[in-house]
Amino acid sequence: SYITMGRALRKVVSLFDPLEDLVSEYDRREELRVQREEDEDDTPVKHTLEQDRLYRGFQELLKFVPGLKLALVNTHPLELAEIYSQLRKGAASAHGDDTGSVRAAMVEWVPKGTKEPLIATSRVNRGIEGEVTGPLICPVDYDLADPEVRAKIADGDSAFKITADQWPRGVYFNSVYDPADEEKGLFKSSSLVQTFLHIFTSPQSAVKFEAEDASGEENVRPAGAGPPRKKRKHRFSLSDALQWNEQDGDFDYVLYYNNIVDWFEASPGPIAQKKVDELLAWWDRYVL
Known part of the structure; x- marks a missing residue:
């Protein structure tokens, strides 16, 4: 039909x-x-x-x-x-099903907090102020471990807005961002791959997933990549928004989504395209 x-x-x-x-x-x-x-x-x-x-x-x-x-x-x-x-x-129908199921499953794919745990059916302790989710949502240019930075973000300081113009740390392998190599580990976080597996294969395959590190040398269970169309659901599942909206404060999900799609599908040249091809080959090892 x-x-x-x-x-x-x-x-x-x-x-x-x-x-x-x-x-x-x-x-x-x-x-x-x-x-x-x-x-x-x-x-x-x-x-x-x-x-x-x-x-x-x-x-x-x-x-x-x-x-x-x-x-x-x-x-x-x-x-x-x-x-x-x-x-x-x-x-x-598909949008609603995927958003709800990934939100609930995300609690099993991210690190366990030392304070109150994430609850599958609740938004409590999620978002930028969440112990576990904050570092994953935080843009790479901000150091959330710095109390002053955290306070400015919480206060809505215009110099520390959470926008779609920067990648969140949670899309990097093990949430590690290297300013000397901004694309190292990009879109290789385990919870991104698990989001893809959960939606396109089965929830069980997402639970069983184990990724190798960015160099492919060892198996680890990292915290925190799917085709471009699933990374938005990953980010939303980490947020504290009560319901889906294209705008979450200063964060524009449409812009975020388009930035991701363009990174994969509108490479500016052969060097950038080579990086895309290499990343897709990395993904193929886990989702095909």
């Missing part, structure tokens, strides 16, 4: 982009292609990052809704609206 196929929209296509936006970008490119053929225009076309992101999303959606292209051309508008409705219903 379209409801079942729609679950892929939020799981693997795009966490935020509306279905209509994906289709609109496809339509825009088709119209542009036809116009360029009529004009015999073969000059290179440059699209924006957002346009490329939407088009990649549409192409990915076709893998799960293969009849969509024909439906766009041959289906009555009222029937097409019903198809959209069912796809959105499936997408919303």
Whole structure:
């Protein structure tokens, strides 16, 4: 059914982009292609990052809704609206299921605190002020172990905002950030891999997961990588937000998600692409 196929929209296509936006970008490119053929225009076309992101999303959606292209051309508008409705219903269901289950399971994937433990069904002790979750959410440029820094963050100091412009420490292997090599261990945290396994394989596989360190030399049980579309759920599960919202204080989840997708899918050059390929190969060892 379209409801079942729609679950892929939020799981693997795009966490935020509306279905209509994906289709609109496809339509825009088709119209542009036809116009360029009529004009015999073969000059290179440059699209924006957002346009490329939407088009990649549409192409990915076709893998799960293969009849969509024909439906766009041959289906009555009222029937097409019903198809959209069912796809959105499936997408919303998948989003809710994943968010709730990962939030509960996260307590088993992060270090145990020395104070009050995290509770699967509660947001208490989570967020930037949480003993366990604070260091994982904290941007790499801030030292949460410094009482003065922690106080300024808690007070909402404008110089210490928690935004999506910086990677949180919790997406690094063992939550260790090396300022001399900012991408060392990036997107290799165990709880990110466990988030992926929990959603796409089974909760049991996430529990059994053990990762090698960034050099691949030994097995460890670190605290704290999935394809780009699952890292947002990882971060949200560490937060103290009572319900899902695209904005959590100064933190913009849409921007965070787009930054991650662009890191993987819009590399600025061959050196950056090599790093992406190496990271994906690292991931393949654990999720394939």
